[in-house]
Amino acid sequence: MKRPTIADIAGRAGVSRSAVSFALNDQPGVSEETRQRVLAVASELGWRPHSAARALRGGRAGAIGLALQRPARLLGAEPFTMELISGLESELSARSCGLNLQVVEDTEAEIATYRRWWAEHRVDGVIVLNLRDDDPRVSVLEDLHLPAVVIGGPAGTGTLPSIWSQDAAGMTDVVEYLAALGHRRLAHVAGDPNMRHIVDRTTALHEVCRLRGLPEPVTVRADFSDEESAQATRRLLASPDRPTAIIYHTDLTAVTGLEVALEMGLSVPDELSLVAFNDSRLCRLVNPKLTALAHDIPGRGAQAARMLFAAIEAGPGADSQPAEPYRLLPRGSTGVYRTR
Amino acid sequence: MKRPTIADIAGRAGVSRSAVSFALNDQPGVSEETRQRVLAVASELGWRPHSAARALRGGRAGAIGLALQRPARLLGAEPFTMELISGLESELSARSCGLNLQVVEDTEAEIATYRRWWAEHRVDGVIVLNLRDDDPRVSVLEDLHLPAVVIGGPAGTGTLPSIWSQDAAGMTDVVEYLAALGHRRLAHVAGDPNMRHIVDRTTALHEVCRLRGLPEPVTVRADFSDEESAQATRRLLASPDRPTAIIYHTDLTAVTGLEVALEMGLSVPDELSLVAFNDSRLCRLVNPKLTALAHDIPGRGAQAARMLFAAIEAGPGADSQPAEPYRLLPRGSTGVYRTR
């Protein structure tokens, strides 16, 4: 079984290759009758354009790239990535555009991947995750003129359009909700403090606490591993003036935190309230169910894809957009603080 | 910034384009000295082969395909996919081969994707997941002569090589372990009974129970959703001769089952033992921790990638291989059955 080419179609339809090309691309220059004949032959032969030939001709690669920078064994644990991908795909498949995935070790490798994709003409644009302060990826992508959409921001993305999750607003909602429940000593188990969204949240947390006259909150770092999160929680809860509410930067860390709290004999939510950024089934699987800040990740993926297509077609200079705000979903893990 | 081509290198190095090509591809026909000069210029210019031009020339597309057939919102919940991908990538990136991802609705769409990938020359081969009985994907891939490796099997994969997880052996281990703990009434919360591995497990379960003189086990179906799994568990536990041990087909369904059991006031493991196929952090997050059948999913991904490369290079007719066997990891959710 051989792949048909336009030459095959041209032969069968009794016209030149150019005529076939015009007909298949809805270009003027062929009569309606010829066009129909060509289309009929093409579909009969099951013709599809050879993506490499198109790309070589100077057209699109017909794919976008996504580099994932996470330790391999942790990628699976968080639903975020797959949800984002499924959102991306919903837009991509509508335009029959492929998705190129690459798992990379670190930022350096990620940049190398972008250069490679660019030099090899493999992708028409990329989606950038987890923006950091002074992120070197931004200027590389600008230099390469490789269309890109950053998820994160809005500051620090240079000329690249971005989708910024409203992390400060989300954190503000949480703090006000907890304050309304009577909580005063808050703690924050955060991720990598180089991440833009972590900074935004931390800043907002301290800001709101100050405004409302709450004591200075504690922010501790714990990345994705169970151990770090468990240990961070253990330390927070063992401290003399232990917090009455803890906000976690992911669902996974929050669930781990909950286990630790229960292990230490604390009653949730009577003695300790817990909130997770990122909602997922995980939050509903545990007991009590976790109060969470939910956002529509597939929706954000779709939005990113649409923006990327716009950037690919229209060139740089597109506008950044806010993502849908977080929705606070109160569940069993938060409640009025009861002094004993 | 323009991408350099071999013509640019040829100009700078003062040789012909063919000489450059020979030098860059370790082909004979250029002197060592020229080769070094060319390589130096190439790396100075940051040259990389234009993947489309190579592919057009008749070479490889330099990418493999993975079609994921799952409802979008469920894809994220299970770590399986991402772990598999990270395993694939570990081999792919070593050969600087890309991964094309496509989320599809159903088998029909998946087949259409294979045809498209084939016709568009987009991938050199594909990985096929979740083999079913009389799987129509197999014959399509055979007809297209598109190299493929099936994860699942070994039966029913036609001429395609496969990696077969030893599901029957895994199930046998579990049953014997449970029997040794004194359990006699077993139940099995399984997934889609069209899936090959589900059939293998179910068959093995019934077989072993028969051999050991245990009563006929119950198999009920529950796919990936929380509700189905919860309901299946509830029904099993409400039946007059309720099982003393339940085996779940995924970590996620098992965790849901555990929640239901605790909700119904059963003590785990004293009154009910639970086992999950597929280990993950989820199993360790809950209390008691779940006994699980673990297997190395990234390892399997890597194995699949290696087999696919072999199939791409050597043509069809490669051998199927067993995957690493499941390892039974006894944890807190299983124990001796205590009659009350």
Next chain:
DNA sequence: GTCGGCGATGGTCGGGCGCTTCACGGCCGT
């Protein structure tokens, strides 16, 4: 009334994207 010119229509031709590779051709040593 006839005829050249002209635009529109519907098509063909061929080059070239970047790369590989086959066929050949100098040049040297034997």
Next chain:
DNA sequence: ACGGCCGTGAAGCGCCCGACCATCGCCGAC
């Protein structure tokens, strides 16, 4: 003179598109 060794030229992968060309109908000039 002849066989390596190095190196060049050119073709061609499949597709797109700018350049070109034939035909025809229409119009105005004579």
